[in-house]
Amino acid sequence: MAEGQTEGAMDALYTIIVECEGGTYISQVNAKDERQALLKWCQTFPLEDKVPQNVKPLVHEVYTELTEYDDEITALNGLVSAWCADQLFNDKHTGINIIKTAP
Known part of the structure; x- marks a missing residue:
């Protein structure tokens, strides 16, 4: 078994x-499901060099919604392995799309 993996x-x-503050940011993570993928994104996204300082607080907002308020991740109608999570950030709609890219 590979390092860091568990059975199952x-x-x-x-x-x-993510579309936020006039920019589009694309990241990839490995996770067991879409919720865990978004939580892992919260850990890795702020570390990426290309992310402007004014966008990094979005991570805290998303993490709080997922962990404290059990916010929903919505499956996209008519698509397979695609979800979205909406977030209000700086009084603006922020779209977050999660796509299972490879099994």
């Missing part, structure tokens, strides 16, 4: 696409 479900590759 294998991690899949997820692509996270």
